[in-house]
Amino acid sequence: MQFTAEQQLPTSPEWSHCFSPPAMASSSESLISPSVELVFVREGEDESAAGEDQKLHIKRDVLMKFDHFKPALEAGSFAEGKTHRIVIREIGIDVARVVLQKDVNAMLNGLTEDNFLDCVKALDYVHSGISDTMVSKLDGKMLRRNWLEDPLFARQLIESMTHDAVARLIQSSTEEWPPTVSVVALQNPQLLKHGWNSNDSATVGAASKLLSYICHHLASGKLQASADGLARFLVIPTNSPTLSDAIGGVFADREHACKSKTAFIHPFRVYDAPLYDNPFVTAFIHMTLPRLYIFTRARVRSPSLAPPPAPGLLDYSYWSIRDLSHTLTADGEKRMREIASFEIMATATATEASRPSACACYTLHATITTDPSPSTSWGDTRASTEEAREEEGGVEGRVTVVDTSSSFDGVDYAVMLLGSNLGLSFHIPSLTGEELDAKGVGDVLLKDLEMSVTVVSYPYMTIALLYLRQCILQLKWPDITNFAKALPHFDRDFLLPTLAGISFRPFAAVTAWGMVLSKIEASSALANVVMDVLQKPVPSTAAATIRRSDMFEFILTVMWKLDANDRSLLAARLINGWWVSGDHASIEFLQREKQNWQAASRPHERLTLPYVPFNTNVASGAPAVPANAAPVPLPPPDTPIAPPLQHHG
Incomplete structure (x- = not known):
């Protein structure tokens, strides 16, 4: 100018x-x-x-x-x-007449669907950067007028996300957007290419936010997408040459993420009634998708017993496996010097996990801090927002005693898929006695500890998991095997227990997945999930027939890759189960298998009896079942899936 x-x-x-x-x-x-x-x-x-x-x-x-x-x-x-x-x-004169008004409300009243995006860019220009307050006002105007319901407006919005102000508008929106935006993005994946490779953090954040809406609409059943459609949506926005490259790329990436607002909680404060009748349930975090329960526990030091396990994720997040050398407590009157370690866990709510289309990939960033001389009453509610926390006093002078960001060991996320809901678990040693004395917090009571929690979701990984979900429901077993091949080693092992807990054909999915593994590192976690699944009733005779067929191929393909103790434990459970009740051939087969496993024989030496094969139909990719068995129908969109696994400990 x-x-x-x-x-x-x-x-x-x-x-x-x-x-x-x-x-x-x-x-x-x-x-x-x-x-x-x-x-x-x-x-x-x-x-x-x-x-x-x-x-x-x-x-x-x-x-x-x-x-x-x-x-x-x-x-x-x-x-x-x-x-x-x-x-x-x-900028043009018509847009200038709107944005160059002295009164902000008059300017907002002058916004229309036709001039909105041009005015957003113009406001960014004339203000040399648009303020967060103005972005919030613009977002409210756009949502109140339902402009996002118009596919043309939605497309223009996505096309404009490379502009900083529009990217911030998309990224900072706190309300749920209508499915129209997700439909436009799914039909035009090329519009999101800039969000994957861009060096601009606002553009990357905007693309991740748009994908989070797509994930939400698909997971809530408001939208439907085929496996082929989701595969296309993985390849094009990530500029990948193949689907395998796209899957491997999104699972290796942690930059494209969405963060919830930070909640502040007193995890060991005593309330009149425990949340959900469980003294360890710290809070229900409702500010993010999926909605999560947060559990916090402390382990009291026992000098005569073994020390706590090393920091990190606890055996691939399966909560039934616990170090029993210390006593769990939620007692807020314990002092810091009495505590050996802390456990922080998160799981999606049963309502979330039971939805037929439910799918999510997330992690948890949590920090527990204390004031050496607590004199405030911060966080009298169970969970307060970041804004409320700032109003109450800030964090200066507080001592950090636990930080989950330093405890990752391998895989650092949790998955909710087809009813499987293992959650995420961190086991973090407490400060040593010397460290506690040096920081002056050894005598601080647990009830005075404050925990900040931020939930991080990974929308690109969730899209990949939604593709995996469709492959399972459409019986595309070779595609499931290829999915596993595309993943890094840790992810292959980590997702196996999750697949074992799904409500539809779990053993078929695990078998297809396990074909690419020579050894299963998450052996104990997988064995525990399988035993939980075996305790659940099967809804029909036809389903039981298919379960039995799936089970035999699981035995032959996956079980021998488990640790010896886990193999023996599963064999004993299988022998006593309904699926072989009265079937002498099956019982004899499992007994022979158990003997072979206990003898630590090689896989090619273990087969001693004929078995029912898990053949693959070339045309459909579906497991073969007896001719008189009716196929198990796919669950309709409005049918709840079986409740998620119950976590113990």
């Missing part, structure tokens, strides 16, 4: 203004604010040929409210009777 007053002088390169000599600036203090002529021309157009319909006259004191004009207006001369002129090429 250009500024002129009587004569033009060159200025700094970032401003295409020209100023009058500074000696003439005294009249700018006039009580009557001088008027400035704004001339709006297109790039390459001659400003001298601009007509009156391309000009606006605005008082200087009004323009001074817009940061972009301040340097020119403060340096220019504003003697009365002189011509003050600014040439603007970046």
Whole structure:
């Protein structure tokens, strides 16, 4: 843009203004604010040929409210009777009439569906960066007017996310967006390419937020997508040459994530009634998707027993497996010097996990802090927001005693898929006696500890898991095997117990997945999940027939890759189960298998009896079942899946 007053002088390169000599600036203090002529021309157009319909006259004191004009207006001369002129090429005059209003409410009232995105960009221009408050007001206007219901508007919004202000608008929205936006994105995955490789954090955040809406709409059943459609949506936005590259890429990535607001909790404070009749349930975090329960426990030191286990994720997050050398407590009257370690766990609510389309991938960032001399009553409610916490006093001077970010060991996320809901668990040693004394917090009571919790979701990984879900429901067993091949080693092992806990064909899914593993590192976790699954009733005779067929292939393909103790334990459970009750051939088969496993024989030496094969139909990819067995239908969208696994400990 250009500024002129009587004569033009060159200025700094970032401003295409020209100023009058500074000696003439005294009249700018006039009580009557001088008027400035704004001339709006297109790039390459001659400003001298601009007509009156391309000009606006605005008082200087009004323009001074817009940061972009301040340097020119403060340096220019504003003697009365002189011509003050600014040439603007970046925005149009119609948009300027809306955004250059003195009253913010009047400006907001001037926004329409047609001019909204142009006005957002113009506000960013004239303010030299749009404020968070203004972004919130714009978001509210857009949602109240239901403009996102229009597919054309939704597409234009996605196309504009490379602009910083629009990206921030998308990223900071706190309300649920309508499925229209997700439909447009799913149908046009090329629109999200910039969000994967961009160096601009706002664009990356906006793309991740858009994907989080897609994940939510798919997981809630508001949208449907086939396996092929989801595969296409994985490949194109990530600019991947193949589906395997896309899957491997999103599971290796942690940058494209969405964070919830931080909640502040007193995990060991005593309340009138425990949450959900469980003294270890710290809080119900409802500010994110999926909605989570947070559990916090402490282990009391027992000097005569073994020390606590090393920090990190606790045996692939399966909660039934616990170090029993210390006593669990939720007693807020215990002192810090009495505590050996802390456990922080998160799991999606049963309502979330039981939804037919439910799918999520998330992690937890938690920090437990204390005040050496607590004198405040922060967080009298079970969970307060970040804004409320700031109003109550801030965090200066507090000592960190637990931080989950330093405890990751391998895989650092949890998955909810087809009813499987193992959750996430951290086991973190407490500070040593010397550290507690040095920080002056050894005598702090547990009830005075405060925990900050931020839930981080991974929408790109969730899209990949939604694709995996569709492959399972559509019986695409070779595609499930290829999915496992595409993953890093840790992810292959980590997801196996999750697959064992799904409500639809768990043993078939585990078998297809386990084909790429030579050894199962998460052996104990998998064995425990399988035993939990075996305790659940099967809904029909047809389902029982298919379960038996799936089980035999699971035995032959996966079980021999478990640790010896886990193999023996599972064999004993299988022999006593309903699926082989009265079937002497099956019992004899498992007894032989158990003997072979106990003898630590090689896989090719273990088969001693004929078995029912788990053949694959080339045309459909479906496991073979007896001719008289009716197929198990896919669960309809409105049918709840069986409740998630119960976690013990």
